[in-house]
Amino acid sequence: MKKLDPGTHIDGFLIEGCIHAGGMAHIYSVRYAQSQRPATAPGFPMVMKIPRMAAGDGAENIVSFETELQILPHLHGAHVPRFVAAGDLLRLPYLVMEHMAGQTLQHWLDQPGPLPIETVCRLGMATAQAAHSLHQQNCCHLDLKPGNVLIQPSGNAVLLDFGLSCHAHYPDLLAEELRKAVGSPAWIAPEQIVGVRGDLRSDIFAIGVMMYELLTGELPFGSPITEGGMRQRMWMAPTPPRSLRADTPDWLQEIILRCLEPEAAQRYATAAELAFDLGNPDQVPITQRGKRLHGLSLFGKLRRWIKAAGMEYHPSPLPSQQIGEVPILMVAVPHKDVSDATLYSLRQAVARSLSTRPGARLAVVTVIAPSASSTTDSSRSETQLHRLHLARLKQWAQGLETRGHGLSFHVLEASDVAQALVRYAQGNHVGVMILGAATHGLQMQRLIATVPMRVVRDAPCTVILVKQQLPFEALGKLQTSDSREKYES
Numbered sequence: 056m057k058k059l060d061p062g063t064h065i066d067g068f069l070i071e072g073c074i075h076a077g078g079m080a081h082i083y084s085v086r087y088a089q090s091q092r093p094a095t096a097p098g099f100p101m102v103m104k105i106p107r108m109a110a111g112d113g114a115e116n117i118v119s120f121e122t123e124l125q126i127l128p129h130l131h132g133a134h135v136p137r138f139v140a141a142g143d144l145l146r147l148p149y150l151v152m153e154h155m156a157g158q159t160l161q162h163w164l165d166q167p168g169p170l171p172i173e174t175v176c177r178l179g180m181a182t183a184q185a186a187h188s189l190h191q192q193n194c195c196h197l198d199l200k201p202g203n204v205l206i207q208p209s210g211n212a213v214l215l216d217f218g219l220s221c222h223a224h225y226p227d228l229l230a231e232e233l234r235k236a237v238g239s240p241a242w243i244a245p246e247q248i249v250g251v252r253g254d255l256r257s258d259i260f261a262i263g264v265m266m267y268e269l270l271t272g273e274l275p276f277g278s279p280i281t282e283g284g285m286r287q288r289m290w291m292a293p294t295p296p297r298s299l300r301a302d303t304p305d306w307l308q309e310i311i312l313r314c315l316e317p318e319a320a321q322r323y324a325t326a327a328e329l330a331f332d333l334g335n336p337d338q339v340p341i342t343q344r345g346k347r348l349h350g351l352s353l354f355g356k357l358r359r360w361i362k363a364a365g366m367e368y369h370p371s372p373l374p375s376q377q378i379g380e381v382p383i384l385m386v387a388v389p390h391k392d393v394s395d396a397t398l399y400s401l402r403q404a405v406a407r408s409l410s411t412r413p414g415a416r417l418a419v420v421t422v423i424a425p426s427a428s429s430t431t432d433s434s435r436s437e438t439q440l441h442r443l444h445l446a447r448l449k450q451w452a453q454g455l456e457t458r459g460h461g462l463s464f465h466v467l468e469a470s471d472v473a474q475a476l477v478r479y480a481q482g483n484h485v486g487v488m489i490l491g492a493a494t495h496g497l498q499m500q501r502l503i504a505t506v507p508m509r510v511v512r513d514a515p516c517t518v519i520l521v522k523q524q525l526p527f528e529a530l531g532k533l534q535t536s537d538s539r540e541k542y543e544s
Contacts, residue, residue, distance in 0.1 A: 058073055058076065058081055059073070059081070059083060059105070064088055065085075065103070065142070065147065065149065066140070066142060067087060067088055067091035067092075067093075068085045068086070068087060068088065068101075068103060068140075068151060069085060069086055069087070069088045070083050070084075070085055070103070071083065071084040071085060071086060072084050074102065078107070079106060079107055079115075079116045079119060079218065080104050080105060080106045080107055080116070080120070080218075081104075081105050081107065082102050082103070082104050082105075083102060083103045083105070084100070084101075084102055084154065085101050085102060085103045085151065086100075086101065097137070097139060097153070099137070099153050099154070100153070100154040100156075101139055101151055101152065101153060101154055102151070102152060102153075102154045103149050103150070103151050104123075104149060104150045104151075104152070105147070105148065105149045106119070106120040106148055108148075115229070115237060117148070118228055118229055119218030119219055119229070120144075120148055120150075120218060121144070121228055122217065122218055122219070122220060122228050122229060123150060123216070123217045123218045123220070124141050124144075124148075124150060125222070125225050125226075125228070126194060126217045126220055126222045126225065127150065127152065127217055128141075129192075129222070129224075129225075130189070130192060130194065130217070131192070132188050132192075133188075133211055133213075134184070134185035134188045134189065134211070134212060134213055134214055135188075135189070135213065135214060136152040136153040136154070136155050136213065136215070137152060137153040138150070138151075138152050139151040139152055139153070155205055155207065155213045155215075156207060156208065157205045157206050157207040157208060157213065158205065158206055159201055159202050159203070159204060159205050159206070159215075160178060160182075160201035160202075160204045160206065160265060160269070161201040161202050163178065163269060164201055164268060164269065164272075169270075169272065169300060170269055170270070172270075172302065172303070172304065172307065174269075175266060175269045175270045175307070176307065176333050176336070177210065178206065178212075178266075178269060179262060179265070179266040179269070179310075179329075179333050180330050180333040180334055181206060181210055181211065181212035182199070182204050182212045182262050182265065183259075183262055183326045183327070183329040183330035183333065184212065184326070184327075184330045184484070185204070185211075185212035185213065185214050186199070186214070186255075186258045186259070186262065186326040187325060187326035187327045187330065187378075187484055189214060189258075190255040190258070190325070190326060190374040190375070190377075190378060191374070191375055191378060192222075192374075192375070193222060193223040193224055193373055193374050193375050194217075194220055194221070194222045194223070194374070195220060195221050195252070195253055195254065195255050195257060195258055195374060196214055196217065196219075196220050196258050196261075197219050197220055197221055197237075197238060197247065197252060197257055197258065198216060198218070198219040198220070198238055198239055198242075198261075199214070199242060199258050199261035199262060199265070200239050200241070200242045200261065200265065201265060201268070202215075202216075203215045203216045204265070219237050219238060221252045221253045223253060223373045223374065223375075227252060227253070229252070230250070230252055236248045236249070236250060236282070236285070240278060240279050240280065240284070240285055241264065241274050241276065241277070241278050241279075242260075242261040242264045242265070243261075243285060244256070244257035244260035244261065244319070245260070245286075245288055245289040245317045245318075245319075245363075246319055246368050248282070248285050248286055248288075248289065249368050250368075251368045251369070251371075253371060253374070254319055254371040255325065255326065255371070255374040255377060255378075256319040256320075256322045256323070256324070256371070257319070258326065259314050259322050259323050259325075259326055259329055260314060260315060260319075260322060262314055262326070262329065263275075263311050263312075263313075263314025263315040263322075264276070264314075264315065266310075266311050266314070267293065267296060267311050267315065270296050270300060270303060270307070270311065271296050271299040271300050271303075272299075273294075273299060275293030275294070275315055276288045276291060276293060288317060289317050289363040289366075290317060290356065290359040290360040290362070290363040291317075291356075291359075292312075292350060292351045292355070292356070292359065293312070293315055293350075294350055295308060295312070295347040295348055295349065295350070296308050296311060296312075297347070297348055298348050298349060304336070305341050305345035305346055306332075306336045306337075306339040306341060306345060307336070308344065308345045308347070309339055309340075309341050309342060309344050309345030310329070310332050310333060310339060312344040312345070312347075313344060314329065317359070317363060318366070319371070324377070324381040324414050325377065325378050325381060325382075327378070327383055327483070327484035327486075328381070328383060328416055328461065330483075330484065331383060331416065331418075331463075331483050331484070332461075334482075334483070335463055335465070338463035338464070340461075378486065379486065380412065380413075380414070381412065381413075381414040381415050381416075382412065382415055382416075382485070382486025382487050382516075383415070383416045383418060383483060383484060383485045383486055383487075384405070384408055384409065384412065384415045384416065384417045384418070384485075384486065384487050384489070385417075385418045385420055385476075385479070385480060385483075385485045385487070385488045385489070386401060386404075386405050386417065386418075386419055386420065386488075386489040386490070387420055387421070387422070387476050387488065387489070387490035387491075387510075388401060388419060388420065388421050388448060388451055389421070389491065390421045390422075390423060390444055390447065393491075394523060396523040396524060397491045397521075397523040398451060399523075399524070400491070400521045400522065400523045400524050401489060401490075401491060401521055402451065402452075402454055402455065404489050404519060404521045405417065405455060405489055406454075406455055406456065408487060408489065408519070409455065409456065409457070409460055410456075413459060414459060414460065415460055415486075416460060416461035416462075416463075417452075417455075417457065417460055417461065417462050417463075418463050418464075418465060418479075418483065418485070419448045419451070419452055419462070419463070419464045419465070420464075420465045420466075420467060420476070420479060421444055421447075421448060421465075421466055421467070422466075422467045422468075422469050422472045422475045422476065423440070423444060423466060423467070423468055424468070424469075424470060425468040425469065425470060426440075426468070441466045444466045445464050445466055448464045448466075449464060452464075465479070467479060472506050473506045473509035473510050473513070474509075474513075476488070476490070476506075476510050476514075477509075477510060477513045477514050477515075480514055480515060480516055481515050485515075485516050486516050486517065487516060487517045487518075487519065488510070488514055488516055488517070488518045488519070489518075489519045489521060490506075490507060490510060490518070490519075490520065490521070491507065491520070491521050491522075491523060492507055492520040492521060492522045492523075507520055
């Protein structure tokens with residue numbers, strides 16, 4: 056179909072101009088024709104997407120349009136454009152959706168000179184948060200690349216173009232219609248190459264590719280044009296970013312190379328965990344990945360190749376199910392007016408939760424009152440106070456079995472404890488929060504909204520309230536002491 060001229064009318068929409076001409080579709084800025092504006096018209100700017108259907112265009116153009124038409128109306132949230140209308144596939148296929156203001160990641164790649172490390176992390180974290188929101192809705196994007204990630208002026212990331220996506224609740228039209236791997240060659244994940252679709256960790260791989268390019272200016276696996284070239288990433292290891300850019304911190308290289316692992320199980324289990332590490336770089340455990348300065352040895356490459364040759368790829372669980380199996384687990388540890396029984400009970404509850412959630416990440420959090428002064432001495436004492444509370448949290452966690460679990464410690468400053476815990480849970484996509492139950496009687500709780508009650512009311516996740524109890528040894532000592540007192544009396 057040829058490009059539409061401004062002023063063209065289509066089903067009550069007025070074409071204002073073409074704002075993008077891609078390989079698979081044209082995108083136009085549109086508005087309602089004044090005489091046909093419905094009473095329920097949305098109050099935001101709109102665009103119309105029309106697939107290219109010329110004689111030389113592939114069948115994937117129309118199949119990807121059908122896929123996006125099937126998925127987009129069922130997505131919601133701040134990280135996707137809102138759906139408005141769709142055209143008849145037999146007459147004129149089109150999609151009308153919200154026009155999102157901002158710049159795609161390609162804008163930052165086009166800038167001269169290296170990007171600041173803070174910018175790379177900020178863009179990567181925003182993209183990971185957007186991907187996590189999509190995965191919570193049981194949808195995997197599967198075509199994340201710089202042109203499909205838009206950053207709004209607020210810093211929020213919006214994902215575009217769902218033509219290659221896979222939604223667990225709807226037929227996978229691309230898998231049914233096309234018998235080959237679909238995706239953009241530079242960003243496609245290894246499992247997609249062999250036909251596995253619907254694994255949220257494929258999007259994490261693509262985010263790793265984008266962060267690598269934002270950091271170094273180069274693509275980790277180049278731009279292959281053949282299937283054989285794409286298959287090489289199933290055993291290839293990219294050049295470590297630190298050898299391409301000397302100021303790359305080891306924690307950032309650790310994060311990026313973990314995203315780019317050829318085996319999906321070796322990457323981040325969820326995009327929320329990736330965003331968590333980008334937001335807490337001082338808590339990222341550094342392995343050989345982060346320290347590497349050179350590529351793999353010949354023996355290392357051969358070992359990877361042999362492993363890839365015998366690897367079997369299996370469909371992953373539903374994205375929302377996978378997120379639920381490996382959540383970010385948060386425990387709120389009080390630092391004052393707390394009994395040993397409460398600390399013991401919290402530790403036992405966390406141990407039980409970790410034992411039933413292999414791979415879950417644990418964030419140990421405490422909230423302290425904010426510092427009243429900003430003088431140098433006060434700042435120094437504030438740092439010492441933070442270190443003191445961090446040491447106490449680490450001491451509290453010493454009895455936990457944390458092998459196989461990410462572990463981090465956080466001291467928050469806030470005058471409102473409940474609000475601080477809820478905000479932390481929201482900002483870090485916490486799946487389960489554990490905190491002590493109120494020790495006041497029910498009559499008092501009816502009059503006063505306690506911290507646990509407020510957290511349960513406002514938290515965006517599952518909350519486990521733990522009633523304090525003493526360990527058996529302490530109970531035995533307490534019973535012996537009570538019996539002695541009775542005997543002596």
